[in-house]
Amino acid sequence: MNPALKGILYSSIAGMATALGGIPFLLWRREVSRKTLDVLLGFAAGVMLAATAFSLVVPSINLGGPLQFIVGFTLGAVFVHIMDKFTPHEHLIKGYEGPLSHSKMAKIWLFVIAIAIHNFPEGMAVGVGAFTKEAIVIAVAIGVQNIPEGTAVAASLTGAGYKRGRTFWITFLTGAIEIIGGLIGALLIAIARPLLPYAMAFAGGAMLYVISDEIIPETHSGGFELLSTYALVIGFVVMTLLDNLLG
Template identity: 55%
Template sequence: MAQEFLKGTILSTVAGLSTVLGAIPLLLFHKHLGEKVIDSLMGMAAGIMLAASAFSLAGPSLEIGGVFRFTIGFLLGAVLVDLMDKYSPHEHFLKGHEGADVKKLSKIWLFVIAITIHNFPEGMAVGISGYTPEALNVAIAIGTQNIPEGAATMVALMNAGYSTPFSLLVTFLTGVVEVIGGVFGAGLILISKKLLSYMLAFAAGAMVFVVSDEVIPETHLRGNERLSTYFLILGFLIMSALDVVLG
């Protein structure tokens, strides 16, 4: 159990901090990264997350615990993220303000809250998967989608007028959120392995909700919906193939 906890923690750290990989090139080239590129990359990230949710989280959950436990965990994951998204004050650079109206918080902190709501379950998914043979698959999926997500975050912050060092710091912290989520998820299973089926399904439900409610709509706000959809299909195909190759 301790070995699996360590594996989940390490993989969630690597996957989470891959946000910086997407941010670093933008220190020089962010002005040349167009909206079509961002939407394409985010569309591909959505496809990768959907495939990982289906094959590396939902599938193992069904095999381990059956339909009943999977259904409970999956619905709980989706509903909890929905409630957090609905009632927590947060800001999207394209969609604007959501949740409670808290005037005392600046937009940057509202943006950080938004990232926390979405990235924490992703980190949990990697940490929890450390107890399954699909751990590497989930880590690759989350890490891969974090690269364009990091790029999009960096661009949004810099375009909003924040300095390059501060934008890079916030992008880095979005990855740290996933690390914390990974340690939390792996820790829960360390306490009781009976939770594994529920938590795999929980992570799958949370990720599917995030993709449908946030990632896909964000890629459809600037007239690039068809392009981003094809990249979503590409991302799904890539992750499906990786799932087979990695076993």
């Protein structure tokens, strides 16, 4: 299969895995505890961390060398930081972030924007990774972590009072954002193949920034930091084993 088409296909499948996590909330309306949310997000963070290290950072260095890795990785982190600072968005746990003047946009769209900022680099990682031998590993990693992430998103929306149907479609939309990232990443490398090591490092830097700046602080703010830490360790171990099995 053409690598660009593979990147688009894989990012679509990985993104739609988010909707799998929201399916239970179509069947029943039950509030999920903060402890469960922190464990789910901790596991997702561990999977993302392993994918970043072994499927993006290491291949980037192998393909382009330390300098290209440093440039791409730093730019990825800075990109998400700028998006966080200048784009109005809302976290259901952390609250509003962005420009000091509070946005008049509907709160739910602020929430969707927040997820978009986080999921775009994940989709880009899958799209870019399609041009490497780590293609399936990256896609599986993002897909696996998207399932508990989707559950956490749907649980948060349900707890905030949103109806089941709307909760599912918003969860679906947050996963669909990864398709855009995958499309851009795949087309970018198809046009300019020498950018591959930079792009892989960029996606890795963006994902690591999200893990450190958003996911871990949120899972450590509700009193269940020990459980979320062990969930992260388990997620890291699971993804490392999958990386070896699939690689």
